[in-house]
Amino acid sequence: MRFRHRVAAGIATLVLPFAGLVGLANPAQAATSATATYVKTQDWGSGFEGKWTVKNTGTTSLSSWTVEWDFPAGTSVTSAWDADVTSSGTHWTAKNKSWNGTLAPGASVSFGFNGSGSGSPANCKLNGGSCDGGSTNPGDNPPSAPGTPSASDVTNTSVKLSWSAATDDKGVKNYDVLRDGAKVATVTTTSYTDTGLTAGTDYSYSVRARDTADQLGPVSGARAVRTTGGTTEPPTGDKVKLGYFTEWGVYGRNYHVKNLVTSGTASKITHINYAFGNVKNGQCTVDDTFAAYDKAYTADQSVSGQADTWDQPLRGNFNQLRQLKAKYPHIKVLYSFGGWTYSGGFGQAAQNAAAFARSCKQVVEDPRWADVFDGIDIDWEYPNACGLTCDTSGPAAFRTLMQALRAEFGPNYLVTAAITADGSNGGKIDAADYGGAAQYLDWYNVMTYDYFGAFNAQGPTAPHSPLTSYPGIPQAGFNSADAIAKLKAKGVPSKKLLLGIGFYGRGWTGVTQSAPGGTATGAAPGTYEAGIEDYKVLKNSCPATGTVGGTAYAHCGSNWWSYDTPATINSKMAWAKSQGLGGAFYWEFSGDTANGELASAVDAGLK
Template identity: 85%
Template sequence: MRFRPTPRVRHRLIAGLTTLILPFAALVGLSTPAAAAEATATYTKSQDWGTGFEGKWTVKNTGTASISSWTVEWDFPSGTSVTSGWDADFTSSGTHWTAKNKSWNGTLAPGASVTFGFNGSGAGSPSNCKLNGASCDGGPTVPGDNPPSAPGTPTASDITDTSVKLSWSAATDDKGVKNYDVLRDGSVVATVTGTSYTNTGLSAGTDYSYSVKARDTADQTGPVSGARAVRTTGGGGEPEPGDKVKLGYFVEWGVYGRNYHVKNLVSSGSAAKITHINYAFANVKNGQCTMDDSFAAIDKAYTADQSVDGVADTWDQPLRGNFNQLRKLKAKYPHIKILYSVGGWTYSGGFGQAAQNPAAFAESCYKLVEDPRWADVFDGIDIDWEYPNACGLTCDTSGPAAFKNVMSALRTKFGANNLVTAAITADATSGGKIDAADYGGAAQYSDWYNVMTYDFFGAWAKTGPTAPHSPLTPYTGIPQDGFTSSQAIAKLKAKGVPASKLLLGIGFYGRGWTGVTQAAPGGTATGPAAGTYEAGIEDYKILKGKCPANGTVAGTAYAHCGSDWWSYDTPATVGSKMTWAKNQGLGGAFFWEFSGDTANGELATAIHNGLG
C-alpha cells in the first residue's frame, strides 16, 4: 500500500464495497393489467437529487364502469418516506403509506387516469402495492393466500447486437408460482413459465434495464426483483457520436486493504454507467514502462463468488488477477474501454529519463500494454505525469517540449486505433504548471486530457484557511487565484486545447481539517482531520454519514461537524458540475476513484445522469 502525504493539485492514491444494487432505479413498473382488471396503479421515480427524490403514481381505470374513489397503499423500506405530497391525502403507519383521492379527483371514467405525486427522502422503492384493496397490477387478491416473493435479480448472458439471455433464481409462494413477468425499462415484454428468457429485436449499442416479478396460481403478483443493466453490442462498441466520456480510475492496490475488486464495479451498478476505465498504475523505471504489482495484476486467484462471471480461477490458467477480471468485465459490458495508466504521484519521477528517448519509452509502453497475454484487455494508454517541467513528489527539468515529445512518440507507436490520453495539472495560476509544458501542442496527439480539477486546497496547510479542495469557480476569500476548475479549463482552451478533448475531474473523497470553529470556508484550523488511511482525507462513502454536508461554496459541498471541517462533492454538486461541463462543450468527466463511492455507486450515477 502506498499512501503518501498529499500536496495540492495531484492524483490521489486513495482508494471496498460489495453489495448488489439496482443499477437502474428511475422506473419501477408495478402495473401489468390482467384481462379482468378494473384499475391499475403505476409508480415512477421522476427525479432523484441524491438526498431526496420525486415520486409519482398514476391510477388508471381499466374497467368498464366508473370508479368513484381510489386508495393506493404501499410499503417503503426503513429510511425512505414521503416528506410532502400533492393531489392526494397521505398518511402513514410505520413504513406503510396510504394515499387517498382528493374530493375533486376521485371519480374516474372507464379509460381515464389521474396522477398524484410526492417528494421523498431515502433511496428505497415501493413494494406490496394495493389499489382499493386489490393488486395494483389489476390482479385479484385471495384471502389467506400470500403473494409470491421477489425473484432474484436477473443475470445477463449471450449478449449480441439484438438480443440478450436473462436468467434468475426462482421466487417462492405458499400455493406455488405460476409464471414470471419480464420487465424491460419498467414495461412487461414477456410472461414465461421458466426462470430464463431471451429478449430479441433489440437495438445495437443500446442500454436496457431488466427486472422480473412472479405470479402465483391465483394470479397475484409479488414485488419486482432487482434490475440488471444491459448494453447490447454493436454500434462500433464506442460511445455514439456526441456521447460524453465517463471514466473512472480503478486502483491496483485497492484489492488489499480496501477489499475493492473488479466485481464491485458490477455489484455497485457503476459498470453500466461508465464508458472507460483507467487501470492505475504502471511504473516508470530507467525510462521504461514496467508493471508495478504483478501479483494483483495477473496472478491473484479469485473464487467463484469473487469473480465477475461467477467462475473460479484455476491454479494453471495463464492469466488471473485484475487483468483477467477486467477481461471478464469487458465480456459482460462490451462498451467499456480500458486504458493502462502510467505514472501517478508516486511513479512520475521516471518520466524525466523517459523524455530523453521518447521513442524507446513508447516502445516499452507498447510492449507492456500489448503483451499477448492480456492485449485484449487494454484499448490504449494513459500518461499521468505529475508534472512535466515542474514539481510534484519530485521536480522535473526536462523542458517545456518534453511532454509534447512523449505524447507524439506514444501516438506514433500506438497508432490511430488505440487510445492515447493524459492526466494533467489544473494549476491555472500565472506561471504555474499549465504554463510549464506545451499542453496545447501535445493535444493533437491525445484523444483527451483528464484535467485534475481537485486537490486545490487541503490540510497540508495545517492551520488553514479552510477551503473546498475542488472549487468549480472563484469565490470571495479563495486562498489562491487560479485554483479553480473553471479557470483551468479556460486556460487550457486559450492554449489551443479543444473543449471536446477536456474531461472535468471529480474526486470521490473529501479533504478536511480539525480544530475548526467556523462553519463557513476561511476558518482557521489546528491540523488535518482524522482519516481512515491518511490524515486530512476520507472517502465520500464515509463522509456522507460521518459528516453530512451542510453548505456549498463554488459548486462544491462542505461540512462542519464538531471541530472538523470537510469539503467534498455530493450527487447534487456533481450534477451541477456535469451541467457546467456540458455547457462548456467538454468531452465528459472522469473521477478518482471507484472505491471512494457508495455501495450503490451514488457519485458514478450522478455523473452518468448529469452527462446524459
C-alpha cells in the first residue's frame, strides 16, 4: 500500500546510442602509441561490470581514442559511462567523450559499462590497431584488489594502515591510499600512516594497486576509522528514528544527501534506508547505477564541500552518504531492496534463499562502498499476498528469506524489513509468518499509511494513516493500533516494531463534505502523481481543518486531503512510546519542509 512509482529520467551516460559506428583513426598511429586493457570489476552471475583503460605509451599526445572488441553471442553491454558505446551485432565500439579524448604522453583514462551474459572481450583494437602492439586480444592485465586495510595506533590525529599485497602478472609498482574516496598518498609498501586528522572524526580508508604499466586495479574493501578525542556524538536515546532516502529523488525532486544537512534533519535521525535496490533473477542488484555511484557532485552540492573528480573510485549518492556518515557518525545506513515496484522478484528469490542472501551481501559489501552500509532492509510487498503483482510463495517463504539473510550477514549487520500494516482479519499480516521471522530481524518498519486514498476514486474520504479506528472508518483493521496489536499477538516484541509516518498526503477532488466519509469524483491534483502531494506543499495549499483517528484532514474548495502535521506526529510518537515500540520511521525525506519540521517532530516526540 505504499506508493513507490519510480520517476523516469533520461540520462545520456546511461543510454547506449545504437546509431552506427564511429570513424576510426589511423591504425599505424595506434599500434605503437597506446594500449587498451580490460578488467571485469564486478560479477553478479547474470551480469557484470567491466572497465577498459586506455593509456598513451607514446611520446606525443593522442587527440582521440576508439576501442573495439567482440563479445560472444549472449553477452552485451546494457549501459555505459565515460564513453559512447555502440554495437553492430556482436562487435562493440567505444569512443571517447568530448572531455576525455586527449591523452598526454603517459596519461591514461578509463571507461566502464554494465553487461549481461558471461562472455569476455576478444579481438581488441585501439584506433584500428592492436590494443597492446601485438596480439589483438586484451594485453597486460591490471593488478588485483589489495586486501581491506586494517587500522592500528589510532590517535587524535593519525592512524596506521596495513593491507595484504595485490597480485599482478607483470608486478605491482605501488599503491594509492584513499581517504573518503580521495587519494592522500602513493606508497611502495603495504602500510601507511595518515596524519593531520581531526580528533573525534570518522574516516573511511581503502587502497588500490598500480602495476608496472601504470594500470590501476580495483579498489579494496573500505575500513572505517574514528580518531580518538573530539566531541561526543549527538545523543540519540534508545529509539530508532529512520527516514527513507529515494535513489530517484536526485532527479525531478532535486533532493540530495546534502539536504539532510541543510534542513537540520541529519542531527535528528539515527538511520537511513536507501531505496531501492532491485530484485532480478532471484538476486539483489543496484538499480540506477548513475544515481547510486556515478553522478558527479560539485563543491556546493556536496556534503563535504569538495567537488567530485572524473576519476575518483566512487561518486553519486553512495559517496555523499559516506561523507554524511563522516560528518554525523551516529547515523547508520541500510540498503533497502524491493518496494512497490520491485517486489515481483522476491518469489523467485525465496526459492533459493541462500543464493539470494549471498547476492545481497555482495552488493552491500561491494569494495567500492562497503563502509557506506550498515545493514539491509527487505521491502517485500507482499509475501503470499498481492501488491503490484500477486505472490503465491506460501506463508513460510518470508521467514525462510529472513533466516537466510541473517545467516549470511551475521550478527554485526542490521537486518530489517518493511511490512504490511493490514490488521484486518485474514488480511496481509495473516498471510505470512511475521511472528516466526521476527527472531532473525532487528526490527520491522510497519507501513502504517496508505490505508485509504483516491485509488478508490469515489471515496469515501478517509485519512490514509489513521492511528486508531473511529466511527465510520471504511475498513475494520485498517489503522495503526490494530496492526501493531496483531503483530504483538503473533509474538513480535514491541521493541522490534517501528511506527510508520507518511511525509505526504492523499486526496480526492469533487468533495463537498468537510467531515470524513464524503463522496468524490476522483483524485485531487498532485505535483508528481494525482491523489498524492508532499506535506511541504499541503501545509500551505490546503491547511488542516480537522483531525480524525489521530490524523489531520483538510477540505479546501472541492479537494479533501489527509496528512500528518507536527501536532499529529507528536501524538503518534507519544502513543508509540506508550506501546513500548522501538521508534518510528517515515517515507520519505523529500516530502518535508526545507527546515525539516516533520523530522523534528518525530525526534522531539520520541525523546
